[in-house]
Amino acid sequence: MTSTPLDLDAIRLAPKVLLHDHLDGGLRPETVIELADAVNYTELPTTDPVELKEWFRDAADSGSLELYLQTFGHTVAVMQTAESLRRVARECVEDLASDGVVYAEVRFAPEQHLDRGLTLDEVMEHTLAGFEEGMRVVREQHGRSIVVQCLVTAMRHAARSREIAELMVRFRDRGACGFDIAGAEVGFPPSRHLDAFEYLQRENAHFTIHAGEAFGLPSIHEAVAYCGCDRLGHGVRIMDDIKMSADGTAKLGLLANYVRDKRIPLELCPSSNVQTGAADSIAEHPFDKLARLKFRVTVNTDNRLMSHTTMSEEMFKLVETFGYGWSDLERFTINAMKSAFYRFDQRLEIIDNTIKPGYAVLIG
Numbered sequence: 238m239t240s241t242p243l244d245l246d247a248i249r250l251a252p253k254v255l256l257h258d259h260l261d262g263g264l265r266p267e268t269v270i271e272l273a274d275a276v277n278y279t280e281l282p283t284t285d286p287v288e289l290k291e292w293f294r295d296a297a298d299s300g301s302l303e304l305y306l307q308t309f310g311h312t313v314a315v316m317q318t319a320e321s322l323r324r325v326a327r328e329c330v331e332d333l334a335s336d337g338v339v340y341a342e343v344r345f346a347p348e349q350h351l352d353r354g355l356t357l358d359e360v361m362e363h364t365l366a367g368f369e370e371g372m373r374v375v376r377e378q379h380g381r382s383i384v385v386q387c388l389v390t391a392m393r394h395a396a397r398s399r400e401i402a403e404l405m406v407r408f409r410d411r412g413a414c415g416f417d418i419a420g421a422e423v424g425f426p427p428s429r430h431l432d433a434f435e436y437l438q439r440e441n442a443h444f445t446i447h448a449g450e451a452f453g454l455p456s457i458h459e460a461v462a463y464c465g466c467d468r469l470g471h472g473v474r475i476m477d478d479i480k481m482s483a484d485g486t487a488k489l490g491l492l493a494n495y496v497r498d499k500r501i502p503l504e505l506c507p508s509s510n511v512q513t514g515a516a517d518s519i520a521e522h523p524f525d526k527l528a529r530l531k532f533r534v535t536v537n538t539d540n541r542l543m544s545h546t547t548m549s550e551e552m553f554k555l556v557e558t559f560g561y562g563w564s565d566l567e568r569f570t571i572n573a574m575k576s577a578f579y580r581f582d583q584r585l586e587i588i589d590n591t592i593k594p595g596y597a598v599l600i601g
């Protein structure tokens with residue numbers, strides 16, 4: 238059998254696993270406009286879907302995480318009601334499934350969705366109901382299968398992380414699988430939220446931490462050594478602890494060794510990193526160096542709207558830049574599935590029954 242040519246269309250058919258995707262960073266531009274109209278939100282820069290799509294990308298293309306994050310003001314503003322949360326969650330599942338994603342953990346910060354009177358629990362209920370609805374639509378109308386779980390994020394500049402961690406634990410058997418902190422990194426170290434992380438550890442709950450994106454090793458060190466994160470959101474600056482010699486050999490510092498020894502997964506988001514200035518270009522992104530050094534690398538979208546991207550496009554960019562083949566993409570996908578906060582037997586089931594057979598056909 239011959240291998241299927243590795244192009245964008247073929248990647249769309251391959252089973253993919255996504256661990257780092259923000260719900261409020263993945264809305265359809267048309268949906269942003271319709272929801273804004275429904276709730277009389279008048280601050281959108283334009284009401285033309287094509288122009289709005291461009292606007293999000295251009296504004297996010299800022300070279301700084303802080304400016305990049307300002308674009309979320311518009312998406313969060315239109316996600317303040319039961320109907321809008323439900324719709325955005327349902328469409329997210331449909332969009333991921335039509336791109337060939339078979340398992341995803343989608344995150345958002347419930348504390349940002351209280352402006353029109355919803356409680357934290359109501360925000361969770363409506364969002365999870367939207368995910369359920371999406372999974373049902375995908376199964377019944379498109380004959381596809383996707384599992385979407387929710388990561389509950391607390392904002393690192395705020396002071397509600399313990400409360401949000403408790404929220405996650407309350408919803409963990411109803412579609413929430415873990416916790417995260419996000420937002421501006423500089424000035425807001427992970428250890429500010431130690432109370433939340435220690436609580437989660439006592440509750441046998443999983444968490445990832447955005448670290449090593451806009452700030453370097455101290456942030457990763459705190460996330461790993463003080464907070465005990467299961468995964469690193471981005472973690473791309475772990476490269477600062479690796480010295481590459483001219484002959485291609487690498488010398489790892491203590492922290493880089495620890496992250497690699499413990500197989501701590503890196504949720505790498507190449508396009509997003511270029512937009513926030515964490516990497517100068519995809520070609521200069523350390524993804525390939527980290528993959529060759531056998532870190533537990535995974536491929537992620539971060540924010541599909543702000544980065545004009547999809548899971549397939551992120552993979553295709555890496556293929557074009559670093560020359561990866563199907564077995565590399567399969568390895569990154571299995572890395573991600575192994576690192577998911579889903580039950581072990583359910584992870585294995587997806588690896589054995591969906592991922593491996595899917596890539597076997599493509600590899601030929």
Ligand SMILES: O=c1[nH]cnc2c1ncn2[C@@H]1O[C@H](CO)[C@@H](O)[C@H]1O
Nearest residue numbers: 259306309344345346390419420447
């Ligand atoms: O790459 C990122 N780094 C840090 N924070 C982020 C990133 N992308 C999105 N958010 C933040 O997470 C919130 C909840 O989804 C978003 O509202 C945004 O402020």
Ligand SMILES: [Zn+2]
Nearest residue numbers: 259447470539
């Ligand atoms: Zn993120």
